[in-house]
Amino acid sequence: xxxxxxxxxxxxxxxxxxxxxxxxxxxxxxxxxxxxxxxxxxxxxxxxxxxxxxxxxxxxxxxxxxxxxxxxxxxxxxxxxxxxxxxxxxxxxxxxxxxxxxxxxxxxxxxxxxxxxxxxxxxxxxxxxxxxxxxxxxxxxxxxxxxxxxxxxxxxxxxxxxxxxxxxxxxxxxxxxxxxxxxxxxxxxxxxxxxxxxxxxxxxxxxxxxxxxxxxxxxxxxxxxxxxxxxxxxxxxxxxxxxxxxxxxxxxxxxxxxxxxxxxxxxxxxxxxxxxxxxxxxxxxxxxxxxxxxxxxxxxxxxxxxxxxxxxx
Amino acid sequence: xxxxxxxxxxxxxxxxxxxxxxxxxxxxxxxxxxxxxxxxxxxxxxxxxxxxxxxxxxxxxxxxxxxxxxxxxxxxxxxxxxxxxxxxxxxxxxxxxxxxxxxxxxxxxxxxxxxxxxxxxxxxxxxxxxxxxxxxxxxxxxxxxxxxxxxxxxxxxxxxxxxxxxxxxxxxxxxxxxxxxxxxxxxxxxxxxxxxxxxxxxxxxxxxxxxxxxxxxxxxxxxxxxxxxxxxxxxxxxxxxxxxxxxxxxxxxxxxxxxxxxxxxxxxxxxxxxxxxxxxxxxxxxxxxxxxxxxxxxxxxxxxxxxxxxxxx
Numbered sequence: 001x002x003x004x005x006x007x008x009x010x011x012x013x014x015x016x017x018x019x020x021x022x023x024x025x026x027x028x029x030x031x032x033x034x035x036x037x038x039x040x041x042x043x044x045x046x047x048x049x050x051x052x053x054x055x056x057x058x059x060x061x062x063x064x065x066x067x068x069x070x071x072x073x074x075x076x077x078x079x080x081x082x083x084x085x086x087x088x089x090x091x092x093x094x095x096x097x098x099x100x101x102x103x104x105x106x107x108x109x110x111x112x113x114x115x116x117x118x119x120x121x122x123x124x125x126x127x128x129x130x131x132x133x134x135x136x137x138x139x140x141x142x143x144x145x146x147x148x149x150x151x152x153x154x155x156x157x158x159x160x161x162x163x164x165x166x167x168x169x170x171x172x173x174x175x176x177x178x179x180x181x182x183x184x185x186x187x188x189x190x191x192x193x194x195x196x197x198x199x200x201x202x203x204x205x206x207x208x209x210x211x212x213x214x215x216x217x218x219x220x221x222x223x224x225x226x227x228x229x230x231x232x233x234x235x236x237x238x239x240x241x242x243x244x245x246x247x248x249x250x251x252x253x254x255x256x257x258x259x260x261x262x263x264x265x266x267x268x269x270x271x272x273x274x275x276x277x278x279x280x281x282x283x284x285x286x287x288x289x290x291x292x293x294x295x296x297x298x299x300x301x302x303x304x305x306x307x308x309x310x311x312x313x
Numbered sequence: 314x315x316x317x318x319x320x321x322x323x324x325x326x327x328x329x330x331x332x333x334x335x336x337x338x339x340x341x342x343x344x345x346x347x348x349x350x351x352x353x354x355x356x357x358x359x360x361x362x363x364x365x366x367x368x369x370x371x372x373x374x375x376x377x378x379x380x381x382x383x384x385x386x387x388x389x390x391x392x393x394x395x396x397x398x399x400x401x402x403x404x405x406x407x408x409x410x411x412x413x414x415x416x417x418x419x420x421x422x423x424x425x426x427x428x429x430x431x432x433x434x435x436x437x438x439x440x441x442x443x444x445x446x447x448x449x450x451x452x453x454x455x456x457x458x459x460x461x462x463x464x465x466x467x468x469x470x471x472x473x474x475x476x477x478x479x480x481x482x483x484x485x486x487x488x489x490x491x492x493x494x495x496x497x498x499x500x501x502x503x504x505x506x507x508x509x510x511x512x513x514x515x516x517x518x519x520x521x522x523x524x525x526x527x528x529x530x531x532x533x534x535x536x537x538x539x540x541x542x543x544x545x546x547x548x549x550x551x552x553x554x555x556x557x558x559x560x561x562x563x564x565x566x567x568x569x570x571x572x573x574x575x576x577x578x579x580x581x582x583x584x585x586x587x588x589x590x591x592x593x594x595x596x597x598x599x600x601x602x603x604x605x606x607x608x609x610x611x612x613x614x615x616x617x618x619x620x621x622x623x624x625x626x
Contacts, residue, residue, distance in 0.1 A: 034506045046359035131451030132470070132504035138444035157445070165478060166506035191445035193347045193479035 028080075028109060029116040034125075034166045037118050041079065041167045049076035053169035053196075055160065058082040059099040059214035060108050063204040067173040068112045070201050075171055080109050081118040081163060083125060087133075088155030094298075099214050118167075125162065134161045136191070139183035140278030144269055144291055145302070146180070156181055157188050164194040171197045175204075177211050179289055179304040180278055202310055203303070209235065209313050211303045218299055226265040230292050230303040233258050233270055235312040238305060241284050248272040248281045248288075255292065268293040268300075272307065341393075341422060342429040347438075347479045350431050354392065354480045362389035366482035366509075368473065371395040372412035372527035373421050376517040380486040381425045383514050388484055393422050394431040394476060396438060400446075401468030407611075412527050431480075438475065447474045449504070452496035453591030457582055457604055458615070459493070469494055470501050477507040484510045488517075490524050492602055492617040493591055515623055516616070522548065522626050524616045531612055539578040540614055543605050546571050546583055547618040548625040554597050555621075561585040561594045561601075568605065581606040581613070585620065 031037045044051050052071030056064050064080075071078045082105055089095035102119065109117055134157040140146060141153050164172070172189070174182045186198040204212045209231035210224070219227055236258070237251045245251065255270030272281050275289040286308030293302040305312055344350045357364050365388030367380045377393075384391045395418055402408035415432065422430055447470040453459060454466050477485070485502070487495045499511040517525045522544035523537070532540055549571070550564045558564065568583030585594050588602040599621030606615040618625055 034508075038506075038508050042358070045355070127503075129451065130504055132447065132449045132501050134445065134447050134474075134505075136445045138442065161447075161474070162504075162506045166508065168481070187442075188445050190440075191443055191475075192447075193351070193475045195347075195351050195479065 028106075028114045030106075031116055031118045032120055032124065034120070037079075037120075037166045040116055041077075041169070044077045045168060050170040051075060051167065052078045053163060053167050053172040054078065054080040054114075055163055055172065055174075056080060056082055056105075057084045057098065057214065058102060058105045059217070060105045061204075061212045061214060061216075063175055063177065063212040065108060065112055066204050067175060067201050068109065068114060070199060071171070071173050072113060074199065075169075077116075078114045079116045079118060079167060079169070080114045083118070083120060083159070085125075085155060085159045086122060087126070087158055088152050090149050090151055093149070094215070099217050118163075125159070132158070134158045134188060134192070136184045136188050138187045139180055139276065140273070141180075141184060143278060144180055144271070144273075144293070145178075148268060148293060148300070153181070153184055157184060160185050161188060161192060161194075164189065164192070164196050169196050171199050173199045173201055175202075176200050176304060177203045177213070177302065179275075179291060183276060183278070203305075205231065205313055207313065211301075213301070215299060215301075219296075223264070223296055223299075226262060226296055227301055229258055229262070229265060230294055230301055231312050233292055234290050234303060234305040237272070237290050238307065238309075238311055241286075241307045246284050248284055251284065251290075259294065265294050265296045268295055275306070341419075341427045343419075344429055344431045345433055345437065347433065347475075350392075350433075350479045353429055354390075354482070357390045358481060363483040364388060364480065365391045366476060366480050366485040367391065367393040367427075368476055368485065368487075369393060369395055369418075370397045370411065370527065371415060371418045372530070373418045374517075374525045374527060374529075376488055376490065376525040378421060378425055379517050380488060380514050381422065381427060383512060384484070384486050385426060387512065388482075390429075391427045392429045392431060392480060392482070393427045396431070396433060396472070398438075398468060398472045399435060400439070400471055401462075401465050403462050403464055406462070407528075412530050431476075438472070445471070447471045447501060447505070449497045449501050451500045452493055452589065453586070454493075454497060456591060457493055457584070457586075457606070458491075461581055461606060461613070466494070466497055470497060473498050474501060474505060474507075477502065477505070477509050482509050484512050486512045486514055488515075489513050489617060490516045490526070490615065492588075492604060496589060496591070516618075518544065518626055520626065526614070528612060528614075532609075536577070536609055536612075539575060539609055542571055542575070542578060543607055543614055543616040544625050546605055547603050547616060550585070550603050551618060551620065551622075551624055554599075559597050561597055564597065564603075572607065578607050578609045581608060588619070 041051055052075030054067045054071050084098050086095055133154050135154050136157050146153050182200045189196040189198055233255050236254055251272050259267040270292040273289050281288055288307040290305045354364055365384030367384050369377050397411050399408055446467050448467050449470050459466050495513045502509040502511055546568045564585050572580040583605040586602050594601055601620040603618045
């Protein structure tokens with residue numbers, strides 16, 4: 001009998017039960033390898049703890065912290081991951097200049113009382129001969145963000161499948177801001193028998209309505225009025241629906257009117273879609289999802305809301 | 314906060330530890346759902362047991378039983394799965410007429426002392442809106458079986474990823490007969506952080522050299538001499554290599570000579586490849602993999618061996 005795939009024995013016996021690998025009560029444990037990740041979370045599960053996973057790319061803001069808070073409230077143990085996933089950036093996208101500040105991230109996660117932080121190097125996640133990808137053909141994977149960023153969702157699905165596989169969380173927390181991603185991840189979690197419940201948390205916004213995003217650090221003060229057009233459209237759609245608007249095309253038309261030819265900001269899409277399939281709708285309905293994306297010079301902005309849902313400030 | 318993907322709560326809390334879900338010592342447990350599968354194997358892992366997984370499509374023969382025996386010898390608990398996976402059959406292939414005899418399969422697995430058998434209905438594995446696939450771009454996925462059976466390896470990778478995800482085995486057992494599949498599965502196990510060690514077990518053969526296969530039930534006695542040409546080529550290659558043959562093209566040439574124009578049997582490929590990448594080799598070397606496939610009327614036959622490895626009888 002020959003053995004294949006035995007890079008390290010630690011990956012092999014990782015699914016077995018183990019004695020307690022890490023003490024608790026000393027601040028979050030920093031995990032750098034999949035083997036450590038598996039060991040700790042397997043120990044937690046076998047202790048009967050529910051495990052909440054908050055996957056992030058770092059550059060944390062209050063949006064991420066709201067996910068951590070939801071995990072803290074809903075699970076016995078909370079694991080946050082920080083990994084800028086190269087696989088979900090396309091050629092010409094901002095992988096290299098994506099904001100990174102791990103010291104600040106660690107301080108925030110420590111203050112938020114996470115139990116462990118998974119911060120692997122790229123080589124741990126993607127060895128040179130890495131060859132496996134996960135593809136989700138649902139949630140309009142080829143429309144909106146899927147069309148704007150070819151390969152993006154495959155990159156997201158692959159890293160999420162890996163995290164679920166190594167962590168075996170009870171629940172994983174994602175933001176409604178990346179609405180399509182949240183549905184794709186939920187589909188993947190179910191389809192791959194991950195046993196993970198996906199919790200989709202509300203978007204956190206600045207007082208003026210701008211959805212928080214790690215990339216907002218690149219917004220200059222004079223760009224902000226343009227950036228606010230996204231949430232303005234969402235707000236106007238919600239109000240119009242509340243006032244009885246029934247035709248989705250009228251809401252689409254509002255986006256064109258709002259963005260018009262403002263010069264620097266360019267609308268990529270603004271649509272009213274089925275919240276699960278992301279198929280464009282003809283008629284407005286409570287629960288329909290609003291999605292919008294625009295490009296502001298070198299920056300892409302996206303936002304989302306629900307018709308009849310939580311109002312935009 | 315909204316929840317997506319909560320088909321059943323049982324899939325949600327499935328990663329949590331649980332009290333003993335099944336008693337042991339009463340013959341194998343038959344599991345029909347992913348939730349049951351997760352519950353039992355999670356219990357085993359938390360008891361500190363190593364779990365061996367033997368994925369099958371049923372129609373069991375001594376080849377499968379050798380995998381079970383290896384798992385029995387190497388693991389504390391053994392789970393066999395029986396599932397004819399529609400996703401790995403292409404259009405026009407034999408999904409409908411693939412041999413199925415679950416009573417006989419169960420009797421064999423009982424006699425082989427497996428601890429549990431996972432036999433899900435198709436609807437449990439692939440709900441109507443199933444949308445996720447796993448793709449492995451290694452091990453010559455687009456050559457040999459990958460070329461002959463478009464979509465086949467994607468189907469294999471997807472079901473295996475699901476089984477690994479729900480079962481969390483310490484080891485999984487595959488046959489060297491599906492040599493390319495074994496390498497693809499090993500790649501997937503590593504790439505998706507499954508924590509599973511892949512054990513590749515030797516091919517079991519009839520005394521005349523024919524590799525056992527569930528599809529051999531369709532071989533008529535008068536077809537058998539033709540079917541034996543595959544193992545004959547492997548045997549001749551091994552002997553030629555032992556006698557000093559160094560050029561891979563000479564071994565390829567032997568296949569053409571052996572198959573010639575025999576009429577009913579048609580050689581699809583016969584090659585000498587790198588055992589990990591399945592790239593065709595120019596020079597023979599110990600450890601090189603021999604792969605061969607032929608079509609005998611409506612039946613596809615495949616076989617494999619290692620240069621310098623275990624001799625074909």
